[in-house]
Amino acid sequence: MSNLEEDRCIDLLIDSILDIMLLVVGEDGPMCYCWAHWSEPDDSSDEARTEPESGTEKFFQGLKFIHITSQDELHGVIMSLTPQLQSSYGVLCFLYSVLFTHGMLALRKGMGDESETLIDPTHGHASQSLINLLLTGQMTPNLFDGVRSISDYSLTGILKQPKTGFLTLFEALHYCEAGWYLKNPSYPIWVLGSETHLTVLASPQPELVSDESSHTDQKATLHQAELEFARLSVGQDPDTGFIQSERLAELLQNLQISYTDQSLNGVKQKLDPEDLGVILKEPFLLHFFPKEMSKRCSQISNFKLIHYNGLQKSNPNGQVRYQTGEARILDPTEELAEIGTGDISPIQRCLQTKWPTIRIKWENDQTPSLN
Numbered sequence: 290m291s292n293l294e295e296d297r298c299i300d301l302l303i304d305s306i307l308d309i310m311l312l313v314v315g316e317d318g319p320m321c322y323c324w325a326h327w328s329e330p331d332d333s334s335d336e337a338r339t340e341p342e343s344g345t346e347k348f349f350q351g352l353k354f355i356h357i358t359s360q361d362e363l364h365g366v367i368m369s370l371t372p373q374l375q376s377s378y379g380v381l382c383f384l385y386s387v388l389f390t391h392g393m394l395a396l397r398k399g400m401g402d403e404s405e406t407l408i409d410p411t412h413g414h415a416s417q418s419l420i421n422l423l424l425t426g427q428m429t430p431n432l433f434d435g436v437r438s439i440s441d442y443s444l445t446g447i448l449k450q451p452k453t454g455f456l457t458l459f460e461a462l463h464y465c466e467a468g469w470y471l472k473n474p475s476y477p478i479w480v481l482g483s484e485t486h487l488t489v490l491a492s493p494q495p496e497l498v499s500d501e502s503s504h505t506d507q508k509a510t511l512h513q514a515e516l517e518f519a520r521l522s523v524g525q526d527p528d529t530g531f532i533q534s535e536r537l538a539e540l541l542q543n544l545q546i547s548y549t550d551q552s553l554n555g556v557k558q559k560l561d562p563e564d565l566g567v568i569l570k571e572p573f574l575l576h577f578f579p580k581e582m583s584k585r586c587s588q589i590s591n592f593k594l595i596h597y598n599g600l601q602k603s604n605p606n607g608q609v610r611y612q613t614g615e616a617r618i619l620d621p622t623e624e625l626a627e628i629g630t631g632d633i634s635p636i637q638r639c640l641q642t643k644w645p646t647i648r649i650k651w652e653n654d655q656t657p658s659l660n
Contacts, residue, residue, distance in 0.1 A: 302374065303367050306383065308452075310363060312426035313391045322357040325385035326370050327378040348378060354389065391422060399428025399445075412485045420487070424471075424480065425451040432457075434468035435516050450475055450501055450512070456490070457482035458659060461638040469512055472643045475500040481596075481639055483659035488598045490640070497592050499584050509544035511574065511581040517543050518570050531567045534560075546577060590618040594649065596636070596657040603658040614651040618644055635659045 293301075314320055330350050357363045373379055388396060388407075397403075400418050407419045415423070418430045425447055432455070433446040447470040454474035459465050459482065477492040501510040509517070521532045521540055532540065534557055541548050548556070560568045560576065575582050594614045601607045623646075633641075634656045640647050651657065 299371060303364070303371060306367055306374070307360075307364055309387065309423060310367075310390055311360065313387050313422055320358065321390075322363045323386060323389035324355045324357060324363065324366050324370070325382040325389065326353055326355065326373055327351045327376075327382055328353065348381065351378075352382070352385070354385075387423065391428065396428055399430075401430035405430065414485070414487050420455060420480065420482070421447065424453050424455055425449070432465055432467040432471060434470050434512070447471055450510070452476050452478075454479040455482065456480075456639050456642055458484065458635055458639045460642040467642065469515075473501075473512075474498060479643075481636070481659055483635065483639070485660050486598070486600065486603075488596060488657070488659055491595045491597075492592050493595070494589065494592045496589055499581070501581060509546065511578045511585070514544055514574060514578060515570070518573065522570075530571075531569050534566050534568055537568055540573075544577075588618075592616050598658055600660075603660060605655055612651060612655060612657045614649045614657075616640075616644075616647055616649045619646040619648060621646060 310322055314322060327348065328351050355366055357366060367374075373382065399422070405416060405418065407416050408414070409416060416430070417432070418428055421430070421432075422428045427445070427448060429445050429447070431444055431446040435446055435448065437444045437446065447468055450470050451474050453476060455467060455471040456479050457465065457467060460467055475498060477495060477497040479490045481488045481490050501512055517540060518532060521536050521543075522530070537557060537560075538548070538553055541553070556576065557568075560572050592615075594616050596612045596614070598604060598612075599609060601609055604610055636657055636659050637647065637649060639659060640649070
């Protein structure tokens with residue numbers, strides 16, 4: 290980033306903010322954006338004549354909203370108010386823009402319960418619901434993929450592959466488990482969560498991830514097929530690895546894969562040649578998603594990582610800098626042969642929730658902090 294001109298950095302900031310606003314806009318009713326900005330109250334107003342008792346009161350006295358109905362107009366408003374984004378109230382105004390654009394009803398519906406707060410009262414970082422909203426456009430406290438049913442109650446997780454992923458140290462501590470979608474974004478960028486803070490991990494190597502967005506000729510993605518296969522498996526157990534042959538038609542319908550009676554019989558004969566009445570998952574996926582399966586199986590084993598922690602106290606010599614490292618994914622047999630690996634750093638434990646055998650050589654042997 291040090292090689293970028295200031296104007297280019299501002300352009301990238303505006304593009305990123307616009308992407309998030311387009312992501313979080315409410316789906317119910319007409320598309321409408323709400324942009325929050327702050328300015329000093331007019332001298333003639335009652336607010337200006339009343340001295341605010343706190344910074345909070347001062348913020349709300351100067352808070353104003355612009356309602357926008359088009360993407361082009363939104364882009365123009367953000368550009369015109371760019372200096373405010375870099376002011377003391379810039380982040381707060383952006384947060385209010387996101388929340389009001391998504392809609393209050395949608396926020397309440399998506400939050401875990403009424404006692405949940407959007408900002409952690411102790412450490413000041415975003416709640417999981419707010420993190421998910423900013424990364425995926427969904428307001429949900431859950432990390433798993435799809436929808437899960439518990440008794441008569443449905444819990445909504447992440448429904449599609451996001452551009453930016455999320456990994457958390459809490460998974461390494463066995464408090465939760467992020468689903469495939471959050472671990473496998475379409476761009477090699479992840480937000481990393483710890484007990485107290487959020488940092489960012491990225492890689493300049495796009496082949497590290499796979500964009501599994503739906504294509505026009507095939508509605509379902511590879512991972513959607515995996516989820517649906519697991520749902521139709523015996524006992525809805527994803528570890529079963531097979532479905533009954535009689536459910537193949539239902540599976541294809543749910544994945545919006547067209548077929549005829551003749552083609553269905555042909556697929557059954559190919560996937561169940563011994564007529565055992567079962568269809569295994571891997572042969573099914575290889576048949577209907579050959580390119581996606583091939584790309585998944587050819588993941589790279591060596592790649593560069595870039596980590597960013599915005600807190601001065603968490604950086605060497607108190608200077609906020611990107612920290613780079615060279616990562617290597619070991620073969621399981623190599624991992625077993627390792628002797629005396631020593632203590633594992635928090636960031637490595639966090640990354641092992643996605644790459645279980647990852648090893649990282651950080652530049653200057655300075656391991657980045659997650660806190």
